[in-house]
Amino acid sequence: MAVSAVPWLEAVGLTKRYGGVVALEDASVTAHTGTVHGLVGANGAGKSTLVKCLTGIVRPTSGSVRVEGRPLQLGRPVEALRAGIASVPQELTVAPTLTVAANVMLGHEPRRRVGLIRRRELDRRASVALESVSLDVTLDTPVGQLPLIEQRIVMIARALSFNARLVIFDEPTATLSPHEAELLLETVRGLAHRGVSVLYVSHHLREIEAVCDTVTVLRDGRVIRDLERATHAALVALLAPETGPSASVDRPDRVAGDVVLELRAVTGARLQDVSLVVREGEVVGLAGLSGSGAREMLLTVCGAVPFISGSIALGGRRLRSGDTLAAVEHGIGFLPGDRSLGMFPTHTVRHNVALPSLKRYARLGFVDRRRERSAVEGLLDRVALAASPEAPVTSLSGGNQQKALVARWIGSDARLLLLDDPTAGVDVATRPEIHSQIRALTQAGVGVLLVSTDEEELAELSDRVVVFERGVVTGELTSHGLTPARVLAAMTGQPLEAKHTLEEDA
């Protein structure tokens, strides 16, 4: 990959202050045509702010950006787009009932003079964009009917349809399974191959290693290092100096406790005949691609999705299908992978953390705010979140919001925690802290059902891993066979090996 001498984009000395808070300090970054440039750093290191400065959503306090040598007008999203800078946001932002073509061309549909849409031209431009991401779908399919990964790729096609020369990805694989993530990385490589430059923001250092030609490392709003061909180990060393490789932590052998959760032959819209037991103090990992039933299991157990037949019992008490309230009342805590299912955005950190355990701080229906506040402060300490309980939760960065949600369930009376990607968007340094909090909970007797798109996390935390494929349990890995590689293999559709392991351990 020949790197041209003049970078396509050159940002120099970008600084952004919010009042007294410095979000970004004198950050410079360059992006060359046809290369993938990584952007890494802890939560709150300034990655998102930097990206927003480039896309014009945020006007930097000082600094400049040049595109092909010409200065870019800052703080104007339209100018950034016109210059060829497009971004694919972390959240899924498609209009599910509109067609693929309409989604790709959303907001800049080719029009006739009277304002009518030129259908054929729209289809033509959409298919050009879809071709450049190698997505083979019918143009008039409603986007909501596509698998998640294809919806994401439609979003990339939309970014490209603006004639983008630089595409910015912010944590694009956050909710994807390993196999899907690999597809997405291939799409990213394909973009670079076509001469587009890519700015790739992620906590997944393996992805960074796999896909990025150059990497910029941020810490506390400053650029601390620019690397070429960064390895995973080098990045870990820069981002989490104290933490060594922790994948091979020995699990203390626990005596299996009483049964917390028992599923018998549960069948639902996307689950078939699933039987499963979780004991006190046990972490049961659920592995599988998206749509395999692993995530659907969590939703079914907490009552967000109904089941048709079979039974679910929590501590011996049967749960009715779709009764979330009873499930939570009887001790189920659900940490959703999608933060929008868990957050109260107009409220304080205190409110967000305390809600499920509010009754404990209340007398005769009145909340004792002092007790609540000190309890919340203690919980924030435990997840190493240095924020005031009275701060609005939206003032926290994405990873810190995740920590607050973890704190919510640490502080509750839950006997069974359903964790869906508990460290999604959380930086390398904080991950072990959240993991150790989860372990501390299990030592106190809490049972955990864990879904993760990260095989290392599954291998690290789980006592055993149950493998799902198309709604059916296809195998189980017990503690002896739990390595990230094996989890990954089982997840990505090698059920025979998984079953083999099951026999081996039995």
Added chain:
Amino acid sequence: MSIRAIAERWSLVIAFLGAFVFFSIARPDTFPTWDNARAILDESSVLCVLAIGVTVVLVIGEFDLSVGFVTQLTAAAAVSVMAFHAWPAWAAVLAALLAGAIAGLANGVAVAYVRIPSFVATLAIGSIAGAIELAITKTTIFEGLDPGYLEIATTTVYDIPLRAIIAAAIALTFMVLLRMTVYGRHAASVGDNATAARLSGVPVERAKVIAFVLMGLCAGMAAVLVTSSASQYYPNLGQGYLLPAYAAAFLGLSLSGGLRFNVLGSYLGVLLLGMVTTGLTMMNQPSWMAALVQGLVLIVAVSGIAVRRRGALGR
């Protein structure tokens, strides 16, 4: 905080004081007097109580468009038990509250359990409530109400009208309810993110039903305040309350930084609207002027909030 941020944060209070100063200068002999303040407090009491009920419904993220109809129905209930059955005044008040609670329950069940969007459900229930009202009263005017009942509007305590005291007491009660109780926190959570609330163990449906019942109780109380002061019942007396009640609640939004509906804000919002109406009347402006100015004030206040919300999202 910059001056601009402070101005935005306290825009309602600034508008409130600004209106007071403006009318005091324009009509120095009549506006800044105790008599006038008392009159505004007294006349605003009905709208205060309704705006407080509306606030609770807005806090849980729903709408209640049946406010005017339910006020009429409960007025009919109170007056007819006195006229047809010679019930005493206190029983008439209870009848109004009970009728309001039942209407609220119907709204709540339709929204929370039958899952009809509140816009539609409350329009339908409102229409039914209006029909029942007219069936009871046969569209006649009732006069010669129980003297004890009329005393609600004529009694003063330390020269403060009882109606204003009732409105303030209700405001205080609801303020405590929303800010300091488990129910208040549940209601705010439901309004912010119903899914997340459910997953946190909040009884979402029950919280919604309670909010609509509270709204109904407020409508019942408002009906008592209207009829006791008018010393009569007349058909469609609830017309014209819906919009200003919501206007006040939206004005009050700015008091929380544009994030949450709150009782204090709604209360001040009502008083601001009352002050503007009275002041303009004193300046001999035609009656449509008050509606025009109220509309403009609302647009300015709410657009400020919209700008700020956009800023919050952009960060």
